[in-house]
Amino acid sequence: MTTKTGIGASVLRKEDARFITGTGAYTDDLSLPGQVYCVFVRSPHARAIIKSIDTTDAESSGGVIAIFTGEDLRSDGIGDLPCGWLVKSKDGSDMLAPSHPAIATTHVNYVGDIYAMVIAETIEEAKNAAELVEADFEVLTPVVDVATATTADQIHENVPNNQCYDWELGDSAAADGAFANAVHVTSLDIVNNRLIPNAIEPRAALGNHDAASGSYTLYTTSQNPHLERLILAAFVNVAPEAKLHVISPDVGGGFGSKIFVYAEETAVIWATAKVGRPIKWRAERIESFQADAHGRDHVTRAELALSGDGEFLGLRVKTIANMGAYLSTFASSVPTYLYGTLLSGQYKTPAIHVEVKSVFTNTAPVDAYRGAGRPEATYVVERLVETAARELGVDPAELRRKNFIQPSDFPYATPVALTYDTGDYEASLERALSLAKYSEFAKRRNESEANGRKRGIGFSCYIEACGLAPSQVALSLGAGVGLFESAEVRVDVTGSVTVMTGTHSHGQGHETTFAQVVSDKLGIPFENVTVVHGDTSKSDYGLGTYGSRSLVVGGSAIATATDKVIAKAKKIAAHMLNSTEEQVSFDDGIFKIPDSNESLSFGEVAFSAYVPGDFPIEELEPGLSEKAFYDPANFTYPAGTHICEVEVDPGTGTTEIVSFVAVDDFGTVINPMIVEGQVHGGITQGIGQAMLEHGVYDADGQLLTGSYMDYTMPRADDVPDFIVDTTVTPCTHNPLGAKGCGEAGAIGATAAVMNAITNALDVKELAMPATAETVWRAITGD
Amino acid sequence: MVDITITVNGTGHSLSVPDNTLLSDLLRENLRLTGTHIGCDTSQCGSCTVELNGRAVKSCTVLAAQANNGSITTIEGLGTPNDLHPVQAAFRDNHALQCGFCTPGMIMTAIEMIKDATEPLSADQIRAGLEGNYCRCTGYQNIVKAVLAAQTQLRSV
Ligand code: FES
Ligand code: FES
Numbered sequence: 001m002t003t004k005t006g007i008g009a010s011v012l013r014k015e016d017a018r019f020i021t022g023t024g025a026y027t028d029d030l031s032l033p034g035q036v037y038c039v040f041v042r043s044p045h046a047r048a049i050i051k052s053i054d055t056t057d058a059e060s061s062g063g064v065i066a067i068f069t070g071e072d073l074r075s076d077g078i079g080d081l082p083c084g085w086l087v088k089s090k091d092g093s094d095m096l097a098p099s100h101p102a103i104a105t106t107h108v109n110y111v112g113d114i115y116a117m118v119i120a121e122t123i124e125e126a127k128n129a130a131e132l133v134e135a136d137f138e139v140l141t142p143v144v145d146v147a148t149a150t151t152a153d154q155i156h157e158n159v160p161n162n163q164c165y166d167w168e169l170g171d172s173a174a175a176d177g178a179f180a181n182a183v184h185v186t187s188l189d190i191v192n193n194r195l196i197p198n199a200i201e202p203r204a205a206l207g208n209h210d211a212a213s214g215s216y217t218l219y220t221t222s223q224n225p226h227l228e229r230l231i232l233a234a235f236v237n238v239a240p241e242a243k244l245h246v247i248s249p250d251v252g253g254g255f256g257s258k259i260f261v262y263a264e265e266t267a268v269i270w271a272t273a274k275v276g277r278p279i280k281w282r283a284e285r286i287e288s289f290q291a292d293a294h295g296r297d298h299v300t301r302a303e304l305a306l307s308g309d310g311e312f313l314g315l316r317v318k319t320i321a322n323m324g325a326y327l328s329t330f331a332s333s334v335p336t337y338l339y340g341t342l343l344s345g346q347y348k349t350p351a352i353h354v355e356v357k358s359v360f361t362n363t364a365p366v367d368a369y370r371g372a373g374r375p376e377a378t379y380v381v382e383r384l385v386e387t388a389a390r391e392l393g394v395d396p397a398e399l400r401r402k403n404f405i406q407p408s409d410f411p412y413a414t415p416v417a418l419t420y421d422t423g424d425y426e427a428s429l430e431r432a433l434s435l436a437k438y439s440e441f442a443k444r445r446n447e448s449e450a451n452g453r454k455r456g457i458g459f460s461c462y463i464e465a466c467g468l469a470p471s472q473v474a475l476s477l478g479a480g481v482g483l484f485e486s487a488e489v490r491v492d493v494t495g496s497v498t499v500m501t502g503t504h505s506h507g508q509g510h511e512t513t514f515a516q517v518v519s520d521k522l523g524i525p526f527e528n529v530t531v532v533h534g535d536t537s538k539s540d541y542g543l544g545t546y547g548s549r550s551l552v553v554g555g556s557a558i559a560t561a562t563d564k565v566i567a568k569a570k571k572i573a574a575h576m577l578n579s580t581e582e583q584v585s586f587d588d589g590i591f592k593i594p595d596s597n598e599s600l601s602f603g604e605v606a607f608s609a610y611v612p613g614d615f616p617i618e619e620l621e622p623g624l625s626e627k628a629f630y631d632p633a634n635f636t637y638p639a640g641t642h643i644c645e646v647e648v649d650p651g652t653g654t655t656e657i658v659s660f661v662a663v664d665d666f667g668t669v670i671n672p673m674i675v676e677g678q679v680h681g682g683i684t685q686g687i688g689q690a691m692l693e694h695g696v697y698d699a700d701g702q703l704l705t706g707s708y709m710d711y712t713m714p715r716a717d718d719v720p721d722f723i724v725d726t727t728v729t730p731c732t733h734n735p736l737g738a739k740g741c742g743e744a745g746a747i748g749a750t751a752a753v754m755n756a757i758t759n760a761l762d763v764k765e766l767a768m769p770a771t772a773e774t775v776w777r778a779i780t781g782d
Numbered sequence: 783m784v785d786i787t788i789t790v791n792g793t794g795h796s797l798s799v800p801d802n803t804l805l806s807d808l809l810r811e812n813l814r815l816t817g818t819h820i821g822c823d824t825s826q827c828g829s830c831t832v833e834l835n836g837r838a839v840k841s842c843t844v845l846a847a848q849a850n851n852g853s854i855t856t857i858e859g860l861g862t863p864n865d866l867h868p869v870q871a872a873f874r875d876n877h878a879l880q881c882g883f884c885t886p887g888m889i890m891t892a893i894e895m896i897k898d899a900t901e902p903l904s905a906d907q908i909r910a911g912l913e914g915n916y917c918r919c920t921g922y923q924n925i926v927k928a929v930l931a932a933q934t935q936l937r938s939v
Pocket of ligand 1: 818819821822823824826827829830831840841842843
């Protein structure tokens with residue numbers, strides 16, 4: 001059914017009413033009676049031994065309630081922050097994970113690492129006291145450069161060469177064989193620049209301890225409250241799971257950075273019991289820069305082997321990935337299972353081998369940021385393919401077409417462990433070429449040249465793996481948690497419905513999309529469906545939102561639970577209609593039997609389920625509420641083509657994006673308006689990486705880009721209107737046919753932009769971000 | 783401490799706050815008007831934008847004392863879900879928000895931009911006018927669309 005509010009309709013969002021009237025409830029908007037405030041004292045050094053901490057003066061400062069150091073947590077049995085994915089090196093050994101205390105005890109390892117927490121009556125008093133905490137540091141030489149980290153000083157006692165793991169995937173002999181047979185080899189040195197996520201809402205936490213029951217409540221800016229609860233209970237030992245209630249209320253964007261379990265909320269929730277008062281903390285923006293997990297930061301050498309007629313024969317990739325100072329919650333999985341596995345792209349490259357060394361440096365931890373591994377993989381593949389086309393003098397669209405996996409090849413097993421279920425890459429490419437008016441590009445380029453400007457066009461035919469992943473596959477590869485999703489569809493007595501999901505919405509519009517799915521399936525008004533998320537006491541254990549999983553895994557759980565509701569309702573209806581379950585049909589909210597005018601509405605059946613007069617009480621329990629835990633059968637594989645066209649002013653190096661086309665295949669789309677919005681936002685972040693954003697540390701490990709004055713994100717006048725369209729090949733293995741859309745923009749856009757700029761400048765390599773200065777230097781050779 | 787008398791969303795308030803209290807803190811903490819958001823400490827994100835004496839200001843950059851005797855409108859003072867201000871409605875109708883965190887500041891900025899314009903604003907002028915407001919979610923395209931739509935409506939009345 002496609003109605004005005006059903007699957008496929010651009011329904012306006014339910015959540016907007018509170019956001020546009022200023023009545024949303026973000027963590028920092030909440031307050032508890034008697035709350036006090038927390039400020040963290042952070043290391044000014046990138047690497048130092050903590051010789052002593054003197055809190056005497058700070059403790060006597062006005063309004064101070066308590067000051068805690070790492071020793072206080074440790075002696076109270078608070079454990080380290082764990083990494084949830086165990087990656088093995090190619091020799092079979094486990095990755096090396098350094099101890100990661102929430103508050104440092106013996107060493108600080110990056111600028112911003114916490115070594116004390118101050119709790120006071122007011123935020124001002126806490127800040128004043130924090131200034132008075134005296135630490136005696138022995139400053140050590142920091143390790144900052146990722147490319148040379150393995151030969152630098154050893155940061156962590158148990159991690160020789162600062163190497164977390166040395167991982168590989170694919171058949172190296174087959175890849176070497178491909179290169180031996182190659183007629184042409186294209187190679188590139190690629191730096192995937194470090195990014196700082198910068199959700200506009202800073203991270204925050206508000207904790208409370210109820211002494212009578214011994215239970216804790218934590219409000220925090222989390223993309224996955226159940227995981228937060230699990231880790232704080234099972235690994236960090238704050239409290240037993242049953243005594244820990246985590247609520248993630250309205251959250252102002254995440255982009256990955258709010259997946260992780262951080263030091264701050266850990267310390268806050270622990271300390272609430274110590275001081276017997278609710279404690280609030282909100283990051284200042286400088287803390288977001290210093291201590292939110294950063295993204296990307298790879299150094300890569302990549303080579304593509306081609307035959308004489310442009311067939312891809314093999315791909316070899318060697319990457320060094322920066323983990324930062326400690327392993328963040330999912331850091332280890334990003335440059336491995338979310339990166340190496342995607343290096344086949346949309347192509348039939350028969351032999352691929354990738355090696356990834358992950359290293360520690362004295363910088364903020366690095367973890368998943370929008371796309372997480374897949375943008376890095378796309379960047380490698382699509383920069384290589386475009387460069388190969390230029391070197392061979394063939395049309396980059398034609399070279400791609402020639403090597404695409406064809407619709408008849410599905411399911412297609414890549415040489416890097418994935419099996420793509422479905423897709424039509426040429427369809428997206430052709431649509432994008434037509435929207436970008438590719439056939440007239442040469443004419444436009446001549447016009448630009450006549451005006452003294454350089455024009456370039458660039459492609460990116462990306463693929464991503466979303467909806468991570470069959471739990472057993474993930475567990476066998478080192479994941480510490482299953483990756484199913486939970487749902488409960490609770491029908492009310494009057495036939496309205498409350499849906500509980502273990503996913504979390506921080507901008508994605510789940511309250512709307514999920515309501516569309518349920519109202520469509522049940523044939524009830526969209527307004528009668530309410531979606532609840534973000535509260536561990538309301539939803540069953542679920543895994544939260546990241547990796548474009550919410551609709552494909554969470555939505556599938558909701559669809560499955562809804563089907564169970566329908567199945568039970570049919571039994572009830574059969575009884576009420578004096579018929580059999582098999583005879584009852586359900587369509588558009590109406591139960592019918594053949595050759596009869598008698599029918600029942602969904603509401604009538606729901607009523608009977610709770611007021612079971614006319615009800616098969618001997619065979620069925622009363623009530624109408626069903627649960628589902630949906631474990632995906634495979635990843636989903638959204639894919640598409642992005643085409644970027646730029647014009648460069650050679651005098652200043654200023655680059656303008658004159659056109660950006662994105663044609664994506666997300667499978668079945670529930671709400672096109674929301675999907676388009678996700679694409680716009682993703683593309684903008686991808687453009688940000690290509691042209692503006694760069695997290696930079698100097699040789700002393702000081703963060704040079706620690707504020708909005710130094711770290712440049714796209715503003716409204718940095719980006720154009722995007723031309724966005726979709727092609728559809730429904731996912732073959734989930735009930736909605738959906739593939740996920742949250743990350744595609746950020747995955748595809750960066751390579752398209754850089755391919756366009758290098759095309760305009762006629763250079764092979766150009767470092768990101770391609771700021772005006774970088775572009776100008778490339779033009780002038782300065 | 784400094785004594786302050788202000789009108790916020792039509793309601794008068796007299797209160798005494800520490801001298802260094804920011805207008806944003808007064809609104810959020812003293813008056814519990816939490817629709818005005820704090821996204822940075824360097825006056826660059828615009829999430830905290832409110833109207834002070836008819837001008838859009840970043841309330842994190844104004845001392846509460848500077849607003850003494852002033853009249854302030856915050857996002858909470860614009861419209862209600864059943865009676866939205868045209869800019870609020872345009873944001874909803876054009877999907878100009880995702881997480882909603884930047885939205886109050888965006889709406890306050892947009893209102894002033896439209897009010898100040900003598901001629902209808904072009905999309906480029908709107909983009910330039912949004913320079914002081916960061917949004918990390920939407921890519922701005924739908925915000926521009928919303929401002930264009932709201933301006934059409936507001937100029938016709
Ligand atoms: S909070 Fe005022 S500009 Fe960022
Ligand atoms: S809607 Fe999230 S920052 Fe603008």
